[in-house]
Amino acid sequence: MEAQKVSTSSASLLAVRQTDLMGRARAAAEAARNAAVTVDREGRFPAEGFAEIRKQRLLGIMVPRALGGEEASIGEIADVCYTIGQACAATGLIYAMHQIKMACIIRHAKGNPVLEGILKRIVDGQLLMASSTTEGQAGGNVRSSDAAIVPDGETVTLERKATVISYAMEADGIVTTARRAVDAAASDQVLLVLLKSDYTLERLQGWDTLGMRGTHSEGFTLRARAHPQQVLAEPYDRIHGQTMVPYAHILWGSVWAGIAAVATGKAQNFVRNAMRQSNGQMPPGAPHFTQAVSTLRNLRGVLASALRAYEAVMHDEKAIMALDFQSTITLTKVQVSELATATVLAALRACGLSGYRNDTEFSIGRHLRDVLSAPLMINNDRILGNLATTSMMTPLPASISG
16 A cells, blocks of 8 residues: 555656646747747757757756756657747757757766766756767768777877768757777777867858758867767667667657647648638648648657657667667658658648748748658668668568567
């Protein structure tokens, strides 16, 4: 009986914490929503949204309580991404990218005092961390690095030409991949955690794109000097499979689902408004609204399934690195990005010309431009091509439940 009381009390506290967290997320989303149009038009960093994110202390919520954080789960982080993604896709995606890197540090720091000190600073100062995983001719191949960590006395140095570092100039730090050593293979990578005082940036290219304009994903030469313990000891291939890929595909997907949800909401309002003005007659685009609702439901189902699958194995190294799970979580990105795009297109067709125009309350233009980036972030064709051999070796299921 006593154990049941404790369990009930813990559940109540969790519910209170989740309610508080979502209230804070909604406040951040409102600030992001108010600036989203100008952020997109000017192609600038969403400063207003992140001012509120910092005010609500949302940047360090995944950090363990012992280091000042709230130990938020991946499910809670996904809900925050979904909420902010509905308001401003760029703000949501930047927030997701920050939390992906936070997860990599938290899950793989393994008692490293230097990294734990950085985590405390992130919580205390609400620091925003950027990600640098692409460089040179490798393009979107995040499992290959040209630049290497070089020992230099009591420090290590790194110089890499990064084709993309989103929001680099606005970030307080950068988490980057690199070759373990000059004589290491391109795939023998490590993860290096840098704060702003550890590096300089030289801009290589700008960012003038169709959508996701607020992510400010410019190219830079990154030159860094850091303490050796700012390099995570665990090989990046393990970090990549156990944390980077699952968190990225679930959190990115949550942002894309947010874009799809807000577009579907606009389609719903358009159909309702059209029916009121025509004595209850359905507008021509109504079937497309039904399709948007159905596709959004499938999208959320794929994400929920991926989240449950990851939570079930995230602390089991053998299970998480198994071929079946790795294939499933990798394909989640393909499925979610395609479904999100299909949902927004259906919402556009539901709204017709009112959705196509940029000067109506039903405009879908910004949401469509933003969501079109989803299949291109780590290109879906690259993912499907890389998984082709694995798929050929995987037996097809013998039954519906099998």
